[in-house]
Amino acid sequence: MAQIAPAVREPRKYYGEMRLSLADDHLVLDFPYDAAQVAEVRRLKGAKWDKVARVWRAPVSSLNECRDFAVAHEFTIDPEVLLLTLPTQKNSSRSISIHPDGFISLAFAYDRVAVTSVKQIPGITWDKATHAWKAPITSVDEVVRWGETFDVPVDAAVRQEASAVRGQLESTMAASRATDAAIHIPGMLGELLPYQRAGVAYALASQRCFIADEMGLGKSVQAAATIELLASQGEDVFPGAVVCPPNLVVNWQAEWWKFFPDRNIQIVTNRKEFPADYDIVVVGYSNISTWVRQLSSHKSYVFDESHYCKTPTAQRTKVAKRLARSAGAKAPIMLLTGTPVTNRPAEYAAQLDILGQIDKFGGMWGFYRRYCDAFKDKWGQWHLEGHSNLEELNDRLRSTCYIRRTKPEVMKELPPIVHSPVLVAGAPSVMKEYAKAEADIVQYLVERAKEIAREMGLSERSAAVRAKFRAEASQHLVRISVPRRIAAKAKMAAANEWITAHTEEGHKVVVAAHHRDIVDELAREHGGLKIQGGMNVHEVEAAKA
Structure with missing residues (x-):
């Protein structure tokens, strides 16, 4: 049986000249196989063999080495390669150190692989001033690992900082997930729930943080308790300021007095009068621009419903940031x-800036690039509405300045039913109408009492007159329903805001109201679903479906 000889691969025949050329963003070395030359090319930084094109490719950063190789072996060098010059390396050092401004500086010569890798460090940005990369101190562990991977010397101070920061972040993260804390607040009426004590302990340790509990879990009392506890420890926290939605100014005063009745709490409800003496002043977002001078340099600040400050360019956001910067x-x-x-983390950037915590996330643009999937479209417009690395963001927030509990998480600590009255400041234009209606009904009741007394020939204070007056209560209720309807209109803006906030969090909300026109307006605002008197059976069943 005849044997078939194995095929022998012929060496590639080379008909062209040995050439060094430029292709897009890299260099190309084309030459026939020579063991010595191949060994030499392998030592060029970044050089790789292209099996398909059967040429060597090297990064432009190796330009000088490639030209030296080509000249030594009498290659033809394309004119554009001869004329090409690399920018002077402005920072030729290789080191990782702590900058005097508090961030970590990473200095190294350009290398495409190293740059691609360093961009994965959370919060990393390029610093034009130092011609080096800078990372927030909270990313020190990732920086050290990167330096070890790319053989960039890491200062001893950075390694020491890594150990300290790691311990602090782990401690703060654990505190953000705590379910109770051993704290006592002198002078407080009532008791905090266990999770609220944990919230106060977290805020006490963080000093500047989010309390982001789900609505109805007592964020305001935790903020007030934190300030009161600091005061009891001798900290200088007064005078302080609470900034909140305008319709919650009165409620904040009532809430603080509910637990700390001796505290001097004053409110600002207009742009004409500002109190002269107070421990805590409460002012609405709509008025802070007017009173920015009076509100500056306070010893403590609380910004309620802080998503009002989610837009960096908004006037109230700028003023809130200015007030926070004025504090010690x-x-x-x-x-x-x-x-x-949520899926729009960009809304947190401006709020982190108010807290003075944005540098821990790489600054505004470090935050946008890392967590908002920021990109520029073909018209040069930046888009920040995306999201990326959300799990990492949540962990970093919790380990620095963020605590959040939901109702399912603390349900066992809550009573079966929680009544949480909210005092709101009615719309000024409607409250004028209410004041007039109230005055009219009072005048009517006074005149009716006098009329009954005259008819009976008795004193207005006599038992018989009072009895007949009470017997007419149903008639009085008809008249009283007028200011009640006006009061409902005055609360409408606050009610709509409350309902919207709950439904946007995915909660189911049932709203009860006394008057048909109020029910109709609420239904129109929130999807049209309603059940009220006068509807037939079919209409009710259709509404329930």
Whole structure:
């Protein structure tokens, strides 16, 4: 049986000249196989063999080495390669150190692989001033690992900082998930629930943080308790300021007095009068621009419903940031919001800036690039509405300045039913109408009492007159229903805001109202679903479906 000889691969025949050329973003070395030359090319930094094109490719950063190789072996060098010059390396050092401004500086010569890798460090940005990369101190572990991978020397101070920061982040993360804390607040009426004590302990340790519990879990009392506890420890926290939606100014005063009745709490409800003496002043977002001078340099700040400050260019956001900057470095600043970290994390950037915590996330643009999937479209417009690395963001927030509990998580600590009255300031234009209606009904009741007394020939204070007056209560209720309807209209804006906030978090909301026109208006605002008197059976069943 005849044997078939194995095929022998012929060496590639080379008909062209040995050439060094430029192709897009890299260099190309084309030459026939020579063991010595191949060994030499392998030592060129970044050089790789292209099996398909059967040429060697090297990064432009190896330009000088490639030209030296080509000249030594009498290659033809394309004119564009001869004329090409690399920019002077402005920072030729290789080191990782702590900058005096508090961030970590990473200096190294350009290398495409190293740059691609360093961009994965959370919060990393390029610093034009130092011609080096800078990372927030909270990313020190990732920086050290990167330096070890790319053989960039890491200063001893950075390694020491890594150990300290790691311990602090782990401690703060654990505190954000705590279910109770051993704290006592002198002078407080009532008791905090266990999870609220944990919230106060977290805010006490963080000093500047979000309290982002779900709505109805007592964020305001935790903020007030934190400030009161600091005061009891001798910290200088008064005078302080609470900034909140305008319709919650009165409620904040009532809530603080509910637990700390001796505290001097004053409110600002207009742009004409500002109190002269107070421990805590409460002002609405709509008025802070008017009173920015009076509100500056306070010893503590609370920004309620802080998502009002989610837009960096908004006037109230700018003023809120200015107020926070006017406080001392150790002044407690708390942002209260029921809005979780959603698929639009860009909304948190401006709020982190108010807290003075944005540098821990690489600054505004470091935050946008890392967590908002920021990109520029073909018209040069930046898009920040995306999201990326959300799990990492949640962990970093919790380990620095963020605590959030939901109702399912603390349900066992809550009573079966929670009544949480909310005092709101009615719309000024409607409240004028209410004041007139109230005055009219009071005048009517006074005149009716006098009329009954005259008819009976008795004193207005006599038991018989009072009895007949009470007997007419149903008639009085008809008249009283007028200011009640006006009061409902005055609360409408606050009610709509409350309902919207709950439904946007995915909660089911049932709203009860006394008057048909109020029910109709609420239904129109929130999807049209309603059940009220006068509807037939079919209409009710259709509404329930």
